[in-house]
Amino acid sequence: MQDLIQEMNKIRQELNQAIHILKERGGSKAKAEHDYRVALAKEILIQRDAGQPVTIISDICRGDKTIAKLKLERDIADVLYDTAYEKIRTLKMELNILDNQLRSEWKGDGN
Numbered sequence: 001m002q003d004l005i006q007e008m009n010k011i012r013q014e015l016n017q018a019i020h021i022l023k024e025r026g027g028s029k030a031k032a033e034h035d036y037r038v039a040l041a042k043e044i045l046i047q048r049d050a051g052q053p054v055t056i057i058s059d060i061c062r063g064d065k066t067i068a069k070l071k072l073e074r075d076i077a078d079v080l081y082d083t084a085y086e087k088i089r090t091l092k093m094e095l096n097i098l099d100n101q102l103r104s105e106w107k108g109d110g111n
Contacts, residue, residue, distance in 0.1 A: 004102045008095060015091040022084040025077065032077040036070040043067055 043061040052060060061067055 001102065001105050004098055004105065008098045008102070011091055011095050011098065015088065015095070018084060018087045018091060022081065022088060025081040025084050029074075029077040029081045032070070032074040036067070036074045039070050040067055 040061055043064055043066075044057055047057045047060055048054070062071070
């Protein structure tokens with residue numbers, strides 16, 4: 001039973017750390033989205049002022065190296081955020097499993 005409690009405490013610490021990481025990655029994700037959208041909007045305005053046909057402005061702007069790099073960084077930040085979120089979900093499931101095992105041992109069903 002003591003092993004289960006120690007394991008639960010370890011997972012709780014990992015969960016707290018994962019929540020902190022998620023918070024950081026959420027900020028990075030939001031900043032990356034902001035940077036991408038601002039740069040894209042600026043480039044669209046530049047292309048409109050240059051007389052580029054409206055029907056192809058979106059493709060031209062998204063093909064710009066700077067804009068494409070910002071979109072890549074945004075997508076990477078999104079994946080890192082999702083990964084941290086899934087880690088939290090996994091740790092919660094592990095805690096539930098251990099909690100069920102601990103309850104079972106307390107009731108005398110464990111051995």
